[in-house]
Ligand SMILES: O=C(O)CCC(=O)C(=O)O
């Protein structure tokens with residue numbers, strides 16, 4: 001274990017062996033993997049949300065989500081009374097989602113590689129904003145066309161308890177405290193693992209203030225814009 005002294009000095013350079021902890025077959029937590037790029041990621045996020053604002057989507061059951069969301073990349077994930085789906089356009093503006101910044105793509109592919117997935121080519125990045133008390137209930141990410149690509153999930157800002165369960169909703173989830181710069185990757189046998197986020201505790205983060213932002217990178221695949229309901 002590194003001392004906090006070393007962490008401070010070398011916080012930008014996590015050593016691969018130290019930053020990697022397996023969670024389940026095909027799933028890993030990369031501690032601090034995105035920390036060095038966090039300020040640049042945030043600058044890009046602030047710019048993206050000017051073009052595609054964060055919004056509270058409504059679940060198919062009619063409830064507004066506590067997490068505010070937007071997207072960048074070729075496809076964006078969304079939800080409304082008809083179901084969950086990917087679209088090529090932002091339904092608010094009717095315009096294509098903003099392009100995925102190069103630094104997002106580089107980070108996501110590097111994290112996937114570090115977790116054992118060398119061919120990840122994300123075409124969708126969901127941007128989730130959690131204010132205190134916001135949460136995400138246990139779910140599977142299953143609106144993508146193929147399940148062959150992993151999910152890469154980047155945490156910024158306030159810490160959150162990430163719930164990582166098994167392939168069945170009733171499997172008791174692990175509780176992982178995710179901090180600023182942590183990245184979780186799950187694919188292969190864990191690709192359809194149930195996961196969620198416990199209600200965000202109030203707090204203050206030097207860079208992001210009183211919020212957590214999560215970036216979830218996925219390969220949605222083609223043709224989902226018109227047929228993604230499930
Ligand atoms: O915020 C997180 O850490 C998880 C987000 C998530 O599971 C999702 O957007 O599908």
Ligand SMILES: [Fe+2]
Pocket residue numbers: 139140141195
């Ligand atoms: Fe998810």
